[in-house]
Amino acid sequence: MKITCNGETKEIPSNTTLVSFITDMNLNPDTVVAECDSRIIKRAEYDTLILSDGNVLELIRFVGGG
Amino acid sequence: MLKIADKIFRSRLFLGTGKFSSAETLKQAIEASGSEMITVALRRVDLNDPADDIMNVLDREQYLFLPNTSGARDAKEAVRLARLARAAGSGDWLKLEVTPDPRTLLPDPIETLKATEELVKDGFIVLPYINADPVLALRLQDAGAAAVMPLGAPIGTNLGLITKFQVEIIIDQARVPVVVDAGLGAPSDAALAMEIGADAVLVNTAISVAGDPVKMAAAFAQAVEAGRGAYESGLGKKSSEASASSPLTGLDFIKT
Amino acid sequence: MFKIPPFHQLQEQIRSAGDADVHRSLRTAHLSTYDLAALLSPAADNHLEAMAKRSVDITAMRFGKTTQIYAPLYVSSFCKNRCSYCGFSADNKIERRILSLEEAETEAMLLHQRGFNHILLVSGEAPAKLGVDYLEQLALRLRDRFAAISIEVQPLSTEEYARLFAAGITSVAIYQETYDRETYDQVHISGQKCDFDFRLDTPARAAAGSMREIGIGTLLGLSDWRAEGLALGLHLAWLRKNFWRTALTVSFPRLRPAAGEFQPLFNVTERDLTQLIFALRIFDPDVGIILSTREEARYRNGMIGLGPTRYSAGSCTAPGGYSNPNTNGEQFSIGDLRTIDEVCAAIKQKGFDPVRKDWDAGFQLL
Numbered sequence: 001m002k003i004t005c006n007g008e009t010k011e012i013p014s015n016t017t018l019v020s021f022i023t024d025m026n027l028n029p030d031t032v033v034a035e036c037d038s039r040i041i042k043r044a045e046y047d048t049l050i051l052s053d054g055n056v057l058e059l060i061r062f063v064g065g066g
Numbered sequence: 067m068l069k070i071a072d073k074i075f076r077s078r079l080f081l082g083t084g085k086f087s088s089a090e091t092l093k094q095a096i097e098a099s100g101s102e103m104i105t106v107a108l109r110r111v112d113l114n115d116p117a118d119d120i121m122n123v124l125d126r127e128q129y130l131f132l133p134n135t136s137g138a139r140d141a142k143e144a145v146r147l148a149r150l151a152r153a154a155g156s157g158d159w160l161k162l163e164v165t166p167d168p169r170t171l172l173p174d175p176i177e178t179l180k181a182t183e184e185l186v187k188d189g190f191i192v193l194p195y196i197n198a199d200p201v202l203a204l205r206l207q208d209a210g211a212a213a214v215m216p217l218g219a220p221i222g223t224n225l226g227l228i229t230k231f232q233v234e235i236i237i238d239q240a241r242v243p244v245v246v247d248a249g250l251g252a253p254s255d256a257a258l259a260m261e262i263g264a265d266a267v268l269v270n271t272a273i274s275v276a277g278d279p280v281k282m283a284a285a286f287a288q289a290v291e292a293g294r295g296a297y298e299s300g301l302g303k304k305s306s307e308a309s310a311s312s313p314l315t316g317l318d319f320i321k322t
Numbered sequence: 323m324f325k326i327p328p329f330h331q332l333q334e335q336i337r338s339a340g341d342a343d344v345h346r347s348l349r350t351a352h353l354s355t356y357d358l359a360a361l362l363s364p365a366a367d368n369h370l371e372a373m374a375k376r377s378v379d380i381t382a383m384r385f386g387k388t389t390q391i392y393a394p395l396y397v398s399s400f401c402k403n404r405c406s407y408c409g410f411s412a413d414n415k416i417e418r419r420i421l422s423l424e425e426a427e428t429e430a431m432l433l434h435q436r437g438f439n440h441i442l443l444v445s446g447e448a449p450a451k452l453g454v455d456y457l458e459q460l461a462l463r464l465r466d467r468f469a470a471i472s473i474e475v476q477p478l479s480t481e482e483y484a485r486l487f488a489a490g491i492t493s494v495a496i497y498q499e500t501y502d503r504e505t506y507d508q509v510h511i512s513g514q515k516c517d518f519d520f521r522l523d524t525p526a527r528a529a530a531g532s533m534r535e536i537g538i539g540t541l542l543g544l545s546d547w548r549a550e551g552l553a554l555g556l557h558l559a560w561l562r563k564n565f566w567r568t569a570l571t572v573s574f575p576r577l578r579p580a581a582g583e584f585q586p587l588f589n590v591t592e593r594d595l596t597q598l599i600f601a602l603r604i605f606d607p608d609v610g611i612i613l614s615t616r617e618e619a620r621y622r623n624g625m626i627g628l629g630p631t632r633y634s635a636g637s638c639t640a641p642g643g644y645s646n647p648n649t650n651g652e653q654f655s656i657g658d659l660r661t662i663d664e665v666c667a668a669i670k671q672k673g674f675d676p677v678r679k680d681w682d683a684g685f686q687l688l
Contacts, residue, residue, distance in 0.1 A: 005113065006111060007110075008113065025113060026116040026117065027111060027116045028119065028121075031119055031154075032111060033108070033150050033151075033153050033154040035150065040149055040150060040153045041153075042153065043153075043155070058110065059111040059113075060108050060109065060110055060111065060150055060154070061108070061109070061119060061120075061121070062106040062107070062108060062120055062121060062131070062133065062154060062156075063084075063106065063107050063108070063109045063120055064082075064083040064085065064086055064092065064106065064120055065082065065083060065084040065105055065106055066082030066083075066084045066085075066105055066134065066136070066248070066268075066270035066271070238352065239562070239563070239566060241563060241564075317370060317371065317374060317596070317624075319620060319621065319623070320592045320593050320596055320621065320624065321591070321592045321620075321621065
């Protein structure tokens with residue numbers, strides 16, 4: 001199935017949890033904030049949230065800034 | 067000791083973490099500065115370079131993270147970023163930065179006030195970044211801002227404390243700490259800000275793009291201490307008046 | 323809430339100031355209360371000319387070459403307080419009178435005809451006889467004819483001030499009389515006015531009730547005038563910090579003969595008063611300074627442009643005294659007996675503009 005992540009289309013298997021998607025992208029789930037369909041997802045929910053077809057995902061992290 | 071909201075700071079120098087040439091330089095500069103609070107921004111993860119993670123060098127246990135809402139062009143975007151920051155585990159502290167003009171990066175006063183009102187209600191500890199507008203500073207304090215952060219000069223210009231006169235008014239009227247943020251280009255600028263009574267300064271560009279950022283960070287730290295020491299010892303202010311030119315009416319009408 | 327340090331502490335701060343401190347304070351752009359203490363100290367007496375210079379310049383910069391004119395309108399001499407210094411003290415046997423709303427309006431219109439646009443409604447403190455209802459109704463009657471109406475009456479609550487503001491009252495004068503608690507207790511023998519802290523908090527309540535301007539002050543001659551000046555400075559600074567939208571004035575009436583034959587506890591000379599005015603002007607460039615008709619014409623003329631910014635004129639301190647000049651029962655006797663036209667002429671002669679109208683009810687009426 002297809003989801004959008006940070007503006008890019010990604011093909012993922014069904015029943016993918018958010019946390020596995022993140023780790024598959026070589027990201028540390030503890031330092032990434034996730035917004036799914038404009039809803040901020042709590043860290044605890046990463047493990048249980050199953051992605052659906054058409055989800056719009058935003059993965060955000062801290063970067064250097066003034 | 068500086069107190070903002072419920073936190074005590076020994077260092078009155080806060081550091082921005084942007085524009086550094088490398089994460090390692092950033093880390094060393096922060097250490098050299100002695101700073102206890104650093105700002106960070108929020109951006110989309112670069113999916114092509116997942117390892118680029120500032121958190122690899124920054125220890126959340128050691129420093130207080132002050133996420134900023136840079137990139138926000140209005141109150142709505144700022145509030146969204148604030149909530150994302152909180153979700154990222156940075157706590158309730160927030161540097162509110164609403165800068166719709168990408169050329170000057172000057173803050174929007176109206177959106178900043180709107181966002182402050184909403185964020186304070188939502189339990190955030192809001193440190194708004196503003197132009198050196200004394201009335202705006204008062205309005206933000208009335209709205210519950212934990213500090214006010216007037217600019218010395220626009221971000222990245224390194225022009226120093228060109229807003230000195232207005233900042234002095236803000237300091238005089240303030241009921242919360244005043245942090246001069248942006249535009250400080252040299253340690254002497256930071257010392258001046260502290261001498262006129264600022265509670266702290268926030269420096270980024272001047273350190274990150276210096277030839278030797280680590281050395282510059284240390285220099286700024288010294289300047290902040292020097293300025294504060296001078297202020298606390300009761301430095302006499304220059305009189306803004308030249309000697310009076312108007313003729314003096316004699317006081318001989320007074321009955322003795 | 324505003325807290326005043328113990329009076330002796332204020333006195334010590336002033337006493338410890340020396341010549342060098344005065345020098346420094348005269349040269350600084352941002353004066354602290356330490357600087358005010360220096361300017362109020364005996365050491366500053368040698369610097370009176372220099373202080374005058376600064377005071378003249380600051381006053382001109384902030385207020386222009388103007389002096390605002392107003393008149394007090396005494397509406398009632400009934401009072402439930404016993405205060406040893408006041409002609410209206412409850413235990414003084416004087417002719418007491420409260421004007422009916424019609425009588426008060428008549429008095430006010432006399433003032434209006436004479437050219438006054440700013441009036442101060444004054445009463446003794448007897449809420450049962452004269453309360454918020456009376457003031458509200460009087461304000462509603464007068465608001466169309468006067469640019470600004472102030473009140474100097476018993477301390478009220480925030481809600482009551484808000485009510486009066488909506489009715490057209492612009493500002494509130496409430497003087498602590500003395501910031502010296504010991505003396506305060508000594509001269510306030512009975513009545514609600516005995517509550518020092520309640521009175522001290524009144525300016526804040528009035529400001530919270532939306533009043534545009536608050537007038538604070540002390541009665542010179544009750545206690546050490548220098549420390550009173552410092553206390554006033556502290557009070558002004560606190561009010562500015564906490565009610566930044568509110569304009570402020572100070573007044574320091576000097577004790578004059580009154581029905582109770584109270585002798586001032588401290589002698590305050592014209593020179594002392596002058597130093598006090600200069601010190602406060604330099605410390606707070608924006609505060610209005612009122613010089614009442616208790617002072618003599620000669621002194622009031624001399625002080626035009628030197629610091630004071632607001633003069634009453636043609637004053638009478640007995641209710642009904644404008645309609646009937648032979649009325650007895652004054653609160654205090656007047657030092658400057660000139661009419662408004664005479665005072666305005668004197669102001670003009672000094673090169674200043676007498677301002678009879680400096681506000682408009684149109685800004686306030688909803």
